[in-house]
Amino acid sequence: DVKVTQSSRYLVKRTGEKVFLECVQDMDHENMFWYRQDPGLGLRLIYFSYDVKMKEKGDIPEGYSVSREKKERFSLILESASTNQTSMYLCASRGSDVAGANVLTFGAGSRLTVL
Amino acid sequence: DQQVKQNSPSLSVQEGRISILNCDYTNSMFDYFLWYKKYPAEGPTFLISISSIKDKNEDGRFTVFLNKSAKHLSLHIVPSQPGDSAVYFCAASPMNRDDKIIFGKGTRLHILP
Numbered sequence: 001d002v003k004v005t006q007s008s009r010y011l012v013k014r015t016g017e018k019v020f021l022e023c024v025q026d027m028d029h030e031n032m033f034w035y036r037q038d039p040g041l042g043l044r045l046i047y048f049s050y051d052v053k054m055k056e057k058g059d060i061p062e063g064y065s066v067s068r069e070k071k072e073r074f075s076l077i078l079e080s081a082s083t084n085q086t087s088m089y090l091c092a093s094r095g096s097d098v099a100g101a102n103v104l105t106f107g108a109g110s111r112l113t114v115l
Numbered sequence: 116d117q118q119v120k121q122n123s124p125s126l127s128v129q130e131g132r133i134s135i136l137n138c139d140y141t142n143s144m145f146d147y148f149l150w151y152k153k154y155p156a157e158g159p160t161f162l163i164s165i166s167s168i169k170d171k172n173e174d175g176r177f178t179v180f181l182n183k184s185a186k187h188l189s190l191h192i193v194p195s196q197p198g199d200s201a202v203y204f205c206a207a208s209p210m211n212r213d214d215k216i217i218f219g220k221g222t223r224l225h226i227l228p
Binding site for chain 1: 121158164218
């Protein structure tokens, strides 16, 4: 089974702090994603990466950056955290199921609170 | 502009009955459709998918139906069980594997005892 591990389950940070969210997958997948989940807004894509050192903006990239130095690791960076970035952050890795569909496997999530 | 819409934020169903969750999409370039289930404080887990060349896919208690002409898909859960209480996300993917997967806003399913 693909495993996607997010290093921090719960974080509390102060406004203006720099925040790193780490994600590691163990199945050699090329594509990795960062989403945030907010009530009533569903899953919104922040950034994704096709391969090492490659990144693409998703639907809501403002206030975030990412780093993909190794294939298995995809980091989300909040340069200066703000209260509107309080959210559940979900990392995902893409593989294929038996039918060939593009299936995302998610990590357990990182609940970030910015005070 | 929402490309994947789940118009029911919540749904309550009696245990043992059928749960039907609906999803509409607007982009005819979508090639695969997926359903994910999410419990609180956990990541979403993949449930079932369907290719645009099919109109039905079944896996145990879960069946997904696709109506391409109406750009509509539905997830049927029969019979509904207490552990099915969760948020269900519909997602759509274009054929290009390097393109992003689009999610709906989710439907919270409550299974009543």
